Amino acid sequence: MRIATWNVNSLRSRIARVEAFLERHDVDVLALQETKAREEQVPMMGLESMGYEVAYAGTNQWNGVAVLSRVGLADVEVGFPGQPGWGDPAESEARAVGATCGGVRVWSLYVPNGRKVDDPHYHYKLDWLGRLREAAQEWRTTPTALVGDWNIAPTDEDVFDPKQFATSTHVTPRERAAFQAFLDDGYVDVVRPHAPGPEVYTYWDYYRQRYERNRGLRIDFVLGSAPFAERVTGAFIDREERAGQGASDHAPVVVDLD
DNA sequence: ATGGTCGCCGAGCGA
Numbered sequence: 001m002r003i004a005t006w007n008v009n010s011l012r013s014r015i016a017r018v019e020a021f022l023e024r025h026d027v028d029v030l031a032l033q034e035t036k037a038r039e040e041q042v043p044m045m046g047l048e049s050m051g052y053e054v055a056y057a058g059t060n061q062w063n064g065v066a067v068l069s070r071v072g073l074a075d076v077e078v079g080f081p082g083q084p085g086w087g088d089p090a091e092s093e094a095r096a097v098g099a100t101c102g103g104v105r106v107w108s109l110y111v112p113n114g115r116k117v118d119d120p121h122y123h124y125k126l127d128w129l130g131r132l133r134e135a136a137q138e139w140r141t142t143p144t145a146l147v148g149d150w151n152i153a154p155t156d157e158d159v160f161d162p163k164q165f166a167t168s169t170h171v172t173p174r175e176r177a178a179f180q181a182f183l184d185d186g187y188v189d190v191v192r193p194h195a196p197g198p199e200v201y202t203y204w205d206y207y208r209q210r211y212e213r214n215r216g217l218r219i220d221f222v223l224g225s226a227p228f229a230e231r232v233t234g235a236f237i238d239r240e241e242r243a244g245q246g247a248s249d250h251a252p253v254v255v256d257l258d
Numbered sequence: 259a260t261g262g263t264c265g266c267c268g269a270g271c272g273a
Binding site: 009010012013034036060061062113115151205206207208248249 | 261262263264265266267271272273
């Protein structure tokens with residue numbers, strides 16, 4: 001089974017690229033972030049006719065998450081207990097949708113950006129991650145993948161120019177500690193062994209030709225529980241998907257299970 | 259330190 005995650009930065013504007021990506025890599029399950037669409041807009045995009053069921057949460061604003069699956073999709077859950085937006089598919093703060101696909105629990109996550117250090121949104125980000133961690137501790141004994149845009153670069157190796165980010169979000173000790181807490185709980189970054197750094201990124205800003213100069217960040221991750229991680233046979237970042245006109249600012253990340 | 263580019267909609271705002 002092949003699972004992927006991708007911050008598409010608008011599903012409607014990217015739908016042709018999404019379809020091409022699903023076919024190119026024969027993807028079974030795709031977690032999407034920043035879909036920027038309302039749930040009622042999803043059926044118009046033709047994903048069902050390609051054989052994918054869709055679990056969706058979000059609005060047409062700046063977030064929105066989805067799980068596409070062609071290997072079955074069950075037990076859909078919007079958000080997690082204790083989180084704003086829990087249970088409401090049209091809630092812009094949902095930021096998480098979980099579904100069981102082919103026996104694996106896949107959570108598509110769009111971790112809050114944080115905006116600026118010490119901004120209320122920064123503290124909300126840390127709180128949100130703390131609540132996710134509590135929920136995720138309950139899922140550790142089952143095949144579970146926490147996938148998506150974490151908006152955290154866990155190490156300096158994951159930042160094209162750490163000096164430039166010295167006063168920015170995504171790299172602060174508190175954010176990195178929040179990420180590390182999932183690893184401490186037994187979740188594993190299953191992609192890094194197959195795509196080691198340095199200078200291996202998943203996101204490049206649109207301006208200043210950041211992609212062409214490979215000045216990016218690694219902020220999109222697949223964290224697997226032990227029962228998930230032990231089934232991983234390979235992984236890669238589809239860096240080429242970021243190239244050319246009409247690309248998202250994030251590249252997809254792909255993981256293979258036995 | 260600022261500005262650069264996208265996508266939401268049809269002005270700014272968020273990333």
